[in-house]
Amino acid sequence: MAKWGMVFDLRRCIGCNACAVACKQENTLPNGMFFTKTLSEEVGVFPNVTRIYIPTICNHCEDAPCERVCPTGATYTRADGIVLVDHDLCIGCGTCVVACPYDQRTRIESEMLEQGLFNNGELTPFEKQGNVRFTAGTVQKCTFCHERVDAGLDPACVATCPTEARIFGDLDDANSKVRRLIQEHRGRQPLPEKNTNPRVFYID
């Protein structure tokens, strides 16, 4: 069984946010909700100043604190390592939101589903067909596009990235591109001090 993971090549990310747009389109995410974000910051001192871009996503941690603290079992880890939320079981207590060190979970409020893209209470046809996937008051997060992965495709953000800054693959396969990149570039996990063992790595 594969253990899916992702590598972010920070040398390649240009901060275009195509990944975020593709994700919103693939998952029909309502206003105010992102499964992936590209954080940015200016670093250095004039004249040697640059802007860094840090793509972020649910890290599908091996020791996921969100799963441990969930009181209903709504958050679970599949055999292939993808952490998902069963919104039929979720009670919207928010415990997983405050337990995730990476702030990658969002509770869907009813206004997010009702206000619509243009914030006027009218839903576009795209939203009407997409909103049925969500239940107000429950928590959602990145799914690694598990339907696409099950069909043998890459997640939407990976498929869309124009610079190939996102690489998806099997962490258990010694010959996979993600494993090779992590080994060659000494891939680093975000916030390793939190002891969550993320399945997302950053290389530079």
Place this chain on the structure above:
Amino acid sequence: MHSRHFMNEEEDFKVGPRSQKAWGVHIATAFFFGEAGAGLYFVSQFFDFTIGMSIALLMVLIGKGGGHLVHLGQPMRGWRALAKVGTSWISRGLLAIAVFVFTGALHVLNLNTAFMPQALSALVSLVAVAACLVIMVYQGFAMSHSSAITLWSTGLMPVASLTYGLLNGVLLTLVLGFNTPLLNDHPEIFQLLQAAAIALMLYGLVMVLSLLHGAKYGSEGGQKSVELLVRGAFAGWFVPVVILLGFVVSALFMSFAPRNLFSMIAVAGTELTGYYAFRVLMFKVGTYDPVMSFAHHFRR
């Protein structure tokens, strides 16, 4: 409103500490009633003070239960929170609330009607006290269970919950028991509770300062939380209300004010106000560490 919303979104896209927004006033209110009610029950049962026990049960059932239900996104499914007692402190807490309300009500009923055999009565009272102790501490464990928010992620949090719970219980017993046989006929109980209250206030003050000390030197997120409390947006609430009103003024009142009902209400009022502010502020200043703690090392 629009600009404020815009600024929040800006913060969400920066590499840096970010505020948690999932837990707020509703859950703080639930925690407040949970700890105050469980503490009141614990002290009241020690003295078989049925008025205190009855009010404590209502505080936990209505105040804590109501606060949680208002907070939940799907309140009708709330019962499902009992499913993961093995790993989740929320599940353990809900189980403790159910056991506490049931056995506590049985015990109060039995004190008035003596319908249970003595052995069973002792067992029920023991279970009720155990459950109320769990309610007093589990909220601290629930907050410290994950390392996400440094201010909360400390072993001191359950101890702080227990300290506040006991302190609230002692002060509410002094108010509710004033002009009742409990305190009128037993002046030594009043003195005992008064000494306990002052000791718990001093201990609680040190506990809160220790929480801040640990967070400040724990991580960047913890440092941000402490800054918000001591010098930032919430300093106007934290220092005057939580520290001065909640501990200093109430301890001075308890030590030097004349022994009457007004003084007891004033002490309990100041302490409970400080405690409620503490609960709300703990959630308001909860801050995640920067997602990429090593981000600054890139592209230098």
